[in-house]
Amino acid sequence: MSTHKTRSALTNTFPCVRCGLTVAAVAADGSRRNHCPSCLHSLHVLDRVEGGPSECGARMVPISIAVLRTGDWMIIHRCTRCAELTSNPICADDNQLILMRMAVRPLAQPPFPLETFGDL
Amino acid sequence: MGGHGRGKSGGRRPQRRKDVRHGEPGDAFRCVGCRLDVPVFAPGTAHRNHCPHCLTSLHVDHRVPGDRRASCRGRMAALSVSVRQDGEWLIIHHCQSCDGLSANRIAGDDNALALLRIAIRPLSDSALPTKVLLAL
Numbered sequence: 001m002s003t004h005k006t007r008s009a010l011t012n013t014f015p016c017v018r019c020g021l022t023v024a025a026v027a028a029d030g031s032r033r034n035h036c037p038s039c040l041h042s043l044h045v046l047d048r049v050e051g052g053p054s055e056c057g058a059r060m061v062p063i064s065i066a067v068l069r070t071g072d073w074m075i076i077h078r079c080t081r082c083a084e085l086t087s088n089p090i091c092a093d094d095n096q097l098i099l100m101r102m103a104v105r106p107l108a109q110p111p112f113p114l115e116t117f118g119d120l
Numbered sequence: 121m122g123g124h125g126r127g128k129s130g131g132r133r134p135q136r137r138k139d140v141r142h143g144e145p146g147d148a149f150r151c152v153g154c155r156l157d158v159p160v161f162a163p164g165t166a167h168r169n170h171c172p173h174c175l176t177s178l179h180v181d182h183r184v185p186g187d188r189r190a191s192c193r194g195r196m197a198a199l200s201v202s203v204r205q206d207g208e209w210l211i212i213h214h215c216q217s218c219d220g221l222s223a224n225r226i227a228g229d230d231n232a233l234a235l236l237r238i239a240i241r242p243l244s245d246s247a248l249p250t251k252v253l254l255a256l
Contacts, residue, residue: 048220063223064202064212067241076200076212076221084183085212085221087199103242109207112232 044079065103163228172229179215192218201239
């Protein structure tokens with residue numbers, strides 16, 4: 001853990017836990033990155049419920065897209081170990097194919113027929 | 121969350137049985153969003169936690185569904201819709217007072233129009249990813 005910390009402090013990068021991509025911790029627009037731009041997976045290092053660092057440290061899977069009132073997209077992540085949910089803003093260089101796939105997935109698997117909404 | 125936790129089995133959070141409902145006498149609760157009287161018994165789910173009309177919820181559970189350990193009691197608005205690997209829709213609720221998030225399965229009598237409005241929200245605004253869809 002200490003070697004990982006010193007290495008990431010030196011180069012300011014982190015390896016993605018899922019796809020292994022070496023990701024620069026700071027995005028092009030200067031914001032701090034917390035998920036891989038290629039596969040959008042994240043790491044559970046911050047505790048959202050209690051606040052502060054989390055001792056879980058497991059992989060977090062992107063499960064859905066939320067849209068703020070401002071129109072900005074957020075990625076909802078879910079921890080594979082403790083099932084905690086977090087939301088994070090997307091980056092400009094995030095994989096748009098995966099973002100779009102998550103956005104259309106509810107409409108691809110509707111729990112009710114969508115034909116009736118055509119009349120509205 | 122079957123397929124999302126890829127390769128992991130049995131990773132589901134334990135759901136406490138809701139035999140005792142603290143602070144909820146009777147078999148109905150009143151929605152904080154639209155004041156509808158909602159019966160707790162819902163078709164398709166044993167854990168009704170949101171109003172079937174406006175999908176608003178109340179922040180009463182902490183980490184485990186049904187534990188009633190949250191001291192927040194804030195209003196939770198439906199933020200987005202997620203789909204499990206088995207096709208079940210989940211509503212992601214966002215607490216308006218403490219910023220917490222929670223996920224709950226939809227019930228059989230949930231307002232389909234309200235659900236659909238949340239589901240198409242990413243696609244309805246003309247943001248950047250639309251050109252990706254056209255390129256496919």
